[in-house]
Amino acid sequence: MKINVNGNEYEIKGASGKTVLEACADIGVNIPNLCYSKNLGLLSSCRACVVEIEGRWNLVPACGVNIADGMIIKTNSPRVLDARKTVLELLLSDHELDCLKCSRTSDCRLKKASEDAQCDAKRFARDKEFVTVDQKNDYIRRNPNKCIMCGRCVKVCAIHQQVDVLAVNGRGFESTVGVAWDKELGSVPCITCGQCVANCPTAALEEAQATNRHDHLQLLKEKIADDKTHVIIATAPSTRVAIGEGFGMKSGTNVQGKMVTALKKLGFDRIFDLNLAADFTIMEEGVEFISKLDNWEGEVKTLFTSCCPGWINYVTMMHPDLIPNISTTKSPQQIFGALAKTYYADKIDIEPKNIFMVMLMPCVTKSSEANRKGIDANSRIKDVDMVVTVREMIRLIKESGIDFKNLDDGKYDDPMGLSSGAGLIFGTTGGVTEAALRTVCEHIMGKKMENIEFHDLRGEKGIKVANVRDLKDKNGNNIRAAVVSGITNAERVIQDIKSGYEHYHYVEVMACPGGCVNGGAMPAHDAIIQDNFGNARNRSKTIYNMDQYNNLRRSHENPVVKQIYDEFLGKPNGKKAHELLHTTHTPRKKYN
């Protein structure tokens, strides 16, 4: 198909169903767009993407029109540029405009588009009154003063998460995008998955922290400055393939070494790898799975994973009847914290209370897990003292003047710095299951596997299924494992299981589409055309690559894991392991 863009002819490949926005991006002509995301249904609300198409009297949104053969498009005529600038200036007129201290200052789509269009933010007088920021939700802050009403958050919450607690309220100039029934985000059944944050083009939605809501990062700086506190940090699997984006590096670049160096420069006393704890999660969950496999009492005979707090928030609220089916094994974050405050504290001879355990996370709601009642191994000592998100860490590094891009590669500290590729792939959808299957088949059941890569479980599909021939239940059926990401898909699988339509022995759920690589607190997707996965695609690819080239690919082969079991924990699922590495789940109220 041939189209003409700004006076030049182009042949567009695979053109059928392509929008003007996409076709132009293909040929290197970027059209600013704020509300468009490929998998959210067409919103066409922002109108920043308007272009001229010959034969149309008005300007049309590039996101909403498919190309046709011979179409003549102008994206930079005076008429288009003027309209685009005006539309953006209208948005800016009622915007808070505190860009300097805004958390999205370096990846705000509104700011970028307005800079390119050279907008005059003061062209139109402000008409909106400032409203108070909604801080009633402990993990997500909603600042309506920065909302441009694109509607993406409403769609993602309804379509991908089926939680549907966001809505457009009111009418006319007074209409707002906010919480359903004009409530606050703390008083609706939000599961704090953070996908609305990930989809917001501005900082109208951002991660918050229940404790020290206003300045937990200030507290962190004080802890680091305090000689008496031993501040340690563990980095989640997906962080090393994303944090570089905050410093202008290509999405999916592996910056593990630079990240470790940066954290050292920030003054953390020890930098550890959370992947190690993922190896422990596999050991514990693997044994748990085999021991429960043929011994379920209830109707549902499935073990659901428990490492995603967004999922746990959902299932304990909407399906409390499934609580017996949720794995009691703690998530890597909580396992790491528990071991740090016991095994590690002993080892280096420091009082646990003098250790300040920090987690670097891609997730908006990992801090809710750290705060969950009953999660800590010892009720007087928190497993995890603070969660810092990737977005926050990027700001801390910049603030300290650390030249991230040019740092040398650092190494994780001993004794909790060694991990397997199995622990690493936790960072992407399907990784937990793949890692678990490696250990369950080989270590627990003692079957040597020729191929430890489960390609059926990789990729973007929301529901993936593996039929494991090497492993059978007591009826001789192959083990069926499902890998699910996105709550809408999870709900579908739950319904299939409950109705008896499908049987899975094991179900992995991640609330974020694509898993942690697509967490709500990751750097914003930077592609001109936004979609569900964006930068997560490259992040995930890098993770699988890193696993492939790792000599250590099975959790049970990790010497540190073996050592800690030998020296300290005893057996997986044993008494001590149960005390430290397992938890119980309780029903969660829908409304507080």
Place this chain on the structure above:
Amino acid sequence: MTKKKLEEIKDKYSSIVDDKWTQWSQKNDTPFFNNQVRKVLRNVDIIDPLSIHEYIATDGYFGLEKSLKITPEKVIEIVQKSGMRGRGGAGFPTGKKWQFVRESVQNSGTEAYVVCNADEGDPGAFMDRAILENDPHSVIEAMTIAGYAVGATKGYVYVRAEYPIAVKNIRHAITAARKYGLLGENILGKDFSFDLEVRLGAGAFVCGEETALIASIEGKRGEPTPRPPFPSTKGLYGKPTLINNVETFSAIPMIMFKGPTYWNKIGSKNNAGTKVFALAGNIANAGLVEVPMGITINEIINDIGGGVPNGKKVKAVQTGGPSGGCIPANMFDLKIDFDSLQRVGSILGSGGLVVMDETNCMVDVAKFFIQFSVDESCGKCTPCRIGNKKLLGILDKISLGNAKMKDLVELENLSKIIINTSLCGLGMSSPNPVLSTLKHFRKEYVEHIKGHCPAAACKKLVTYEINEKCINCNRCVPVCPVNAIKGELKEDHFLDKEICVKCGKCAPICPVNAIIKVSK
């Protein structure tokens, strides 16, 4: 029900209806009515809307009977030949729309829907209400014909909840039609079934826009969605959907019964038939008037409306409601139809016709309509939600006397951008009242910038004075809340402009109209 039974009922009730008609014409033997051509309103105020018999006696349901005897293609051909264009505002050829829906039904092989748009949100318009309240069967009959023509078996009448009588009467009529085998299974004994349901709108103006209306019927927020896809291919529940306005439907039965010439022998070129207008404002005889397309504004205002009362001079007429524009008095020999109104920067719209005399300030008029759009925009797209508010801000500045000439440039530029970039028809037309007043009454805008309001309507730009007619009765003095009027009984009275807050309370108290409002 059969043709024979229809004829029996007609015979039995025609004398009653004839009597009613005679009574009505005797009572209404006035220029206001005699200069009208009542086709769509033919039964309004005459027959009993709760009596299906009386409707049948006016040839009701004979159009349906005829339609079911010919092929759907033939029905569409007749509608096309009639030259009917949609009365909901845009004037889209009705037969062509039916053809589109029929084609997509045949291509997709799915079910389809017929929807009657009775949301009628234009301030001042009430023709759809009059039809639904007084002649509900005409809409039912037309929708059934449409269902047969496009291949639908289900229809919805979307009425605003603020019209309780219309809702009651259409529901009553649906029940009656079902009882008589004119809705439901095997209509008129033919192999054709069709049924109707009433849906209530919450009264948001934008819900009259077809895609918002569909969302609303589906139980979603009444927000427009991008077109394409058009409802004719993907409408209600994703199925091909025919949406027509009440007035459009209401003319269909007679077109089918009497043939296309019933409609196309009157009207002007490309604008067949009649149009109902809601005549309002500074006019002697206000109300609904039905006239052939193409008669002049003068004819409507003077011959039917009886001119402007109180000896005032006529200044302009506003057509098309909030999406329309103002036409100045020197253009009143303009023929009213879809195309000529568009040519002068206004629209026919749903048929609002507001007459304005010299006391109307055009900046004020523009402000009124923009305020309406600011409140009634659904809020989805940027230019309409925020742009209209900014237009209002500039207009405010003008009426306060604080504007500069460059504000007029901004007003015009922003208006054009809103029109060019908005998602739906509301935003695409909301600045029309601004642009048309700017075009035809630019001098008045410039006067405001110089600090005068020629119509003496903008509070900030007028002062109150006591002129020589004053009889020193002292009645005004106690009325003024800020004691701006000085004077004792039988002595001279003065109004202190420095103190006066222009509340206007004093003027109506004066027995000799000596207190007057003047432009600064």
